[in-house]
Amino acid sequence: MRTGKKSVNRHEPFWHCPEQRLSPAFHTMEPPSKDERNWAMFAHLSTFAGHLIPFGHIAGPLIIWCLKKDEMPFLNDQGKEALNFQITMTLALIVAALSLFILVGFVLLPVVWLFDVIVTIIAAVKANEGVAYRYPLSLRLIS
Numbered sequence: 412m413r414t415g416k417k418s419v420n421r422h423e424p425f426w427h428c429p430e431q432r433l434s435p436a437f438h439t440m441e442p443p444s445k446d447e448r449n450w451a452m453f454a455h456l457s458t459f460a461g462h463l464i465p466f467g468h469i470a471g472p473l474i475i476w477c478l479k480k481d482e483m484p485f486l487n488d489q490g491k492e493a494l495n496f497q498i499t500m501t502l503a504l505i506v507a508a509l510s511l512f513i514l515v516g517f518v519l520l521p522v523v524w525l526f527d528v529i530v531t532i533i534a535a536v537k538a539n540e541g542v543a544y545r546y547p548l549s550l551r552l553i554s
Contacts, residue, residue: 443485443541450479451489451538458497458531466498489538491553495545496534498553502529 443451454475461468476490503523510516530546537544 435479436508443483444445445517447483447485450475450486451482452535454486454490454493455514455538455544458493458527461497469494469501472497485541486539486545488543489534492544492546492549493531493534495552496530496549499546499548502550 454472457471457475458468460471464470472490473494476486480487480490500523504520504527507516507519507523510519532537534544534546
């Protein structure tokens with residue numbers, strides 16, 4: 412007897428959400444080329460520039476996205492995704508830094524940073540595979 416509940420695929424990671432909305436144009440396009448996948452991967456990996464350059468984590472994906480968004484639909488999607496996530500992480504790091512005053516930040520700050528690094532690496536790998544990755548807990552500010 413079926414209860415009407417969706418079945419859960421135990422092999423999918425817990426953050427996978429099949430209902431994630433992509434733009435309608437994205438569903439009708441052909442699979443991304445190797446060049447598009449590489450540029451999308453670079454858009455995600457360019458966020459690590461923030462470790463060397465102030466606000467490089469936002470400038471890196473922004474520059475790549477602005478340069479190639481009209482030529483490559485997959486990069487347009489992934490560039491916006493990387494940019495939205497880095498803006499979200501900037502806000503989270505500001506909150507974590509402010510929480511240093513109540514001592515919670517000493518735990519929260521490294522946790523937020525580690526989450527950012529791990530999820531960014533996952534996104535870069537997925538983009539290189541041609542998968543339109545959606546960051547968990549990301550604000551969709553640029554659409």
